[in-house]
Amino acid sequence: xxxxxTVQLRARAPIPLQTxxxxxxxxxxxxxxxxxxxxxTVLRAIAGLHRQARxxxxxxxxxWLDSSRRIHMPPQQRRVGMVFQDYALFPxxxxxxxxxxxxxxxxxxxxRERAHQLLARVRLDGLEQRFPRELSGGQQQRVAVARALAxxxxxxxxxxPFSAVDMMTRERLQxxxxxxxxxxxxPMILVTHDLQEATALGDRICVxxxxxxxxxxxxxxxxxxxxxxxxxxxxxxxxxxxxxxxxRPEGERLAWGELELELGRPSGMPQGAxxxxxxxxxxxxxxxRGRPSRGERENPVHGTVTECVVLGAQTSVTLHCxxxxxxxxxxxxxxxxxxxxxxxxxxxxxxxxxxxIHVMTPLSExxxxxx
Amino acid sequence: xxxxxxxxxLELAGWTxxxxxxxxxxxxxxxxxxxxxxxxxxxxxxxxPLVLPPTVLGYYLLVSxxxxxxxxxxxxxxxxxxxxxxFAGIVLASVVFNLPFAIQPVQRAxxxxxxxxxxxxxxxxxSPWRTFLRVEVPLVWPGLISAFVLTFVHTIGEFGVVLMxxxxxxxxxxxxxxxxxxxxxxxxxxxxxxxxxxxxxxxxMAIGLVYGLAGRGRSVGVR
Numbered sequence: 001x002x003x004x005x006t007v008q009l010r011a012r013a014p015i016p017l018q019t020x021x022x023x024x025x026x027x028x029x030x031x032x033x034x035x036x037x038x039x040x041t042v043l044r045a046i047a048g049l050h051r052q053a054r055x056x057x058x059x060x061x062x063x064w065l066d067s068s069r070r071i072h073m074p075p076q077q078r079r080v081g082m083v084f085q086d087y088a089l090f091p092x093x094x095x096x097x098x099x100x101x102x103x104x105x106x107x108x109x110x111x112r113e114r115a116h117q118l119l120a121r122v123r124l125d126g127l128e129q130r131f132p133r134e135l136s137g138g139q140q141q142r143v144a145v146a147r148a149l150a151x152x153x154x155x156x157x158x159x160x161p162f163s164a165v166d167m168m169t170r171e172r173l174q175x176x177x178x179x180x181x182x183x184x185x186x187p188m189i190l191v192t193h194d195l196q197e198a199t200a201l202g203d204r205i206c207v208x209x210x211x212x213x214x215x216x217x218x219x220x221x222x223x224x225x226x227x228x229x230x231x232x233x234x235x236x237x238x239x240x241x242x243x244x245x246x247x248r249p250e251g252e253r254l255a256w257g258e259l260e261l262e263l264g265r266p267s268g269m270p271q272g273a274x275x276x277x278x279x280x281x282x283x284x285x286x287x288x289r290g291r292p293s294r295g296e297r298e299n300p301v302h303g304t305v306t307e308c309v310v311l312g313a314q315t316s317v318t319l320h321c322x323x324x325x326x327x328x329x330x331x332x333x334x335x336x337x338x339x340x341x342x343x344x345x346x347x348x349x350x351x352x353x354x355x356x357i358h359v360m361t362p363l364s365e366x367x368x369x370x371x
Numbered sequence: 372x373x374x375x376x377x378x379x380x381l382e383l384a385g386w387t388x389x390x391x392x393x394x395x396x397x398x399x400x401x402x403x404x405x406x407x408x409x410x411x412x413x414x415x416x417x418x419x420p421l422v423l424p425p426t427v428l429g430y431y432l433l434v435s436x437x438x439x440x441x442x443x444x445x446x447x448x449x450x451x452x453x454x455x456x457x458f459a460g461i462v463l464a465s466v467v468f469n470l471p472f473a474i475q476p477v478q479r480a481x482x483x484x485x486x487x488x489x490x491x492x493x494x495x496x497x498s499p500w501r502t503f504l505r506v507e508v509p510l511v512w513p514g515l516i517s518a519f520v521l522t523f524v525h526t527i528g529e530f531g532v533v534l535m536x537x538x539x540x541x542x543x544x545x546x547x548x549x550x551x552x553x554x555x556x557x558x559x560x561x562x563x564x565x566x567x568x569x570x571x572x573x574x575x576m577a578i579g580l581v582y583g584l585a586g587r588g589r590s591v592g593v594r
Contacts, residue, residue, distance in 0.1 A: 047490075047494055048493075049490050049493070049494070075490070076493055076496050076497065078494075079496075080494055081494070082490075082491070082494040084487050084490070086485070086487060088485065088487035088488050088490070088491035089491075090488060090491070090492070090506055091510070092509045092510055101492075101495060101497065101505060101506075102496060102497075104496060147491075147495065148494075151494075
């Protein structure tokens with residue numbers, strides 16, 4: 001029976017940490033953040049390789065780290081399967097021997113059989129006797145995954161496992177990992193700086209910045225409801241604005257420049273509160289020229305196109321709103337952009353769907369001063 | 372041919388290598404895997420015998436081995452004998468003189484082992500000792516053999532330090548290199564030539580072995 005992993009880490013130096021999350025059995029938690037945000041350090045602290053971290057790491061009823069009780073298990077006693085960024089395969093051993101070395105004592109025949117099974121599970125049957133230097137990057141990664149599983153770990157930790165391979169191999173390996181995880185019943189943590197990868201493979205995403213976990217959510221909720229403007233920026237989201245909550249007889253409204261926007265659900269903020277708010281790309285509807293459509297009366301915004309960047313099938317359009325002097329960025333299909341004559345200088349109308357408007361945090365004093 | 376001197380040189384080289392090999396592994400690995408202040412100073416100290424004239428090193432050892440000095444006093448208290456002009460004295464002098472030959476190849480070899488490999492071994496459940504034996508030694512053994520061979524051969528050919536500390540006492544401190552010098556001084560070209568040729572062959576074979584291993588080490592291909 002697998003157990004969930006509880007992590008609460010803190011450290012001041014050399015790398016500051018203030019992180020806490022839980023990962024359930026069979027769940028993949030993706031740790032994302034920019035370079036130097038402490039993702040790998042968190043993983044190393046869970047594995048027992050980063051000794052400066054304080055706090056608590058518990059897997060089921062096993063306590064691996066509890067600094068209040070002076071418990072600090074060495075990596076050997078933690079039963080952690082770790083896939084390193086550069087795979088760290090033992091270069092003098094064959095693929096099979098890499099796995100056998102990670103298996104605890106027991107009858108050699110049984111261990112061999114299990115090592116063969118694991119290699120077959122990552123589709124490396126027939127390559128057991130190859131040395132790491134005789135394997136491709138993708139094959140090396142699969143040996144590393146099989147070796148991490150060879151110890152029958154309680155937790156699987158993957159440190160940017162796809163960063164060292166080309167795009168094509170990456171997609172194939174991601175697919176394989178998605179299939180493999182269906183057979184793994186332990187908590188898994190995937191460190192990545194690639195949001196697409198985190199969304200594709202993670203059940204939940206934990207956003208890290210300077211060692212601090214800012215928000216942990218399912219990808220869908222995270223991208224629609226980032227908790228702060230900072231998280232939104234780290235996720236590469238645009239369309240974060242400031243506004244004021246006002247109450248009208250017909251309901252709560254968000255004052256944004258000269259506009260008053262309808263909200264899909266109560267913000268929970270008091271009357272007159274100055275707030276940050278966000279609307280995802282997917283909830284900005286472009287009005288078609290000369291062809292009124294459903295939803296056009298919902299929070300209409302009029303503006304001038306200032307930038308049009310064609311990115312293959314999609315075009316990123318920046319719209320300068322007349323009533324607020326803010327810039328909205330939306331993504332439309334390149335075909336629709338052409339058909340609607342979107343180009344710098346052109347006038348355009350969009351609707352901000354009220355269900356997509358997400359009121360985040362009240363403005364801090366510093367924000368207000370800047371405002 | 373002075374076989375006594377040759378046998379003495381082999382004994383001296385054997386003892387020196389046996390003492391230096393564990394020191395070389397411990398210190399070389401430590402220097403390769405740890406970053407700390409003063410590391411450069413320690414490395415410079417170890418490398419000093421490479422640049423210091425053997426007579427200078429020999430002089431300082433001669434002085435510190437005298438019974439007026441702590442090292443000499445300690446040895447005298449332990450064994451009741453003096454270090455200067457004794458076999459034990461030239462072994463100790465050789466150990467100091469050969470520190471860079473025993474430590475540097477080992478350090479270079481351990482530096483080629485990526486730190487991630489050790490961590491991967493720990494995460495695979497291997498104790499530090501098993502990690503050393505099963506992961507590190509198989510990757511660094513050409514460096515260990517190099518250190519072993521270089522120390523051994525360098526000791527056989529040692530002249531200045533041994534002469535300063537040991538003098539040239541037959542059967543006690545007169546090594547083959549000193550015997551060659553001694554034979555040349557006595558115009559015994561035949562004996563000097565035979566012993567020189569022997570040293571040349573032994574040195575060439577040893578250095579060939581070291582270079583062969585270095586090439587092999589490169590082909591192991593540590594990622």
